Amino acid sequence: MAETTTFREVMAEIVARITEGPWGPGTLLPGEVELAEEFGVSRTTMNRALREVSEQGFLDRRRKAGTRVRMAPIRQARFEMPVVRAEIEKTGADYRYALVSRAVVVAPDWLRARMGLKARAKVVHLVCLHFADGVAFQLEDRWINASALPQAVEQDFSVVGPNEWLVATVPFSEVEISFLAQAADALMVQHLDHALGDPVFCVERATWWQNAAVTLVTLAHRRGYRMTTRY
Structure with missing residues (x-):
């Protein structure tokens, strides 16, 4: 060579x-x-x-x-943080993003326990929608730890969503992912056209950077969504 x-x-x-x-x-x-x-x-x-x-x-x-x-190769799963825009555009559909709500609040008790946050810790709470060809594709309910990522407090997220912003801004050293069927709540009914109580496919993802909690997000999908992985 x-x-x-x-x-x-x-x-x-x-x-x-x-x-x-x-x-x-x-x-x-x-x-x-x-x-x-x-x-x-x-x-x-x-x-x-x-x-x-x-x-x-x-x-x-x-x-x-x-x-x-090796006598038998060891499979190692490598996780690359997905970007919903890329997922939608890969199908040939047009992508659109919308910010539903944004607030900087004191972390509720359940979130502090879940992410190991200190008392009175501030978080940025965002609710966003991602569209494919004009139809709601994914509802993003996200919490960002302001002490780990203080620049999130000043970011308005009106143009670039937190998904893309986080991928470009901070790496992650640990990630925890859960897949679950969750009963549709009022927010899902309003934005994803589910009936109240319908089972909704959700992905819950938490990330840390050097032992500091960065973000916790729940991604709810419109009916008919399928997740496929290959390794």
């Missing part, structure tokens, strides 16, 4: 050798220096490629023992 080979190209070749041969389960790989010379890349590039392939579950890397192909 040429010296301009990227670590991603190296990764692809390593995975191909594992999945298609000749590196079968249990194979001890050559050392980093030898592989770097074969691939025509620096040792740093080779180390990064091997590390990435190892994190995908294909390799078992041990100091002094070398790098071996």
Whole structure:
């Protein structure tokens, strides 16, 4: 390979050798220096490629023992924070966003307990709607911890929704996701055209950054919504 080979190209070749041969389960790989010379890349590039392939579950890397192909690959789920605009536009539908309400309030007791917030902690409470081809697609009920993200207090969220703003503003180190069928409340009836008490597919997602709670959101979907994942 040429010296301009990227670590991603190296990764692809390593995975191909594992999945298609000749590196079968249990194979001890050559050392980093030898592989770097074969691939025509620096040792740093080779180390990064091997590390990435190892994190995908294909390799078992041990100091002094070398790098071996795992007998059975380990599946590792990687979570990328979804952006509802992209989800809607991917279907070919036109996306529209609307802010229903915004308030800066003292966190209610249930939220303080859920997110581990201090007494009298301030939060930004947002209710938003996301539309696909003019029809309400998702109702977003979100709480943002003002002490962890004080700039949220000044952000009006009238043009850019909190979903996109958070993805662009702060990373996350921990995420907790729950999927549930929730009885439609008055807000869901008003904006999603459900009847009161109808089962509504909801996603509840909480995120933290370095042990500080960032946000808790409940995403309620219009009837007929389907979530599909692949890994």
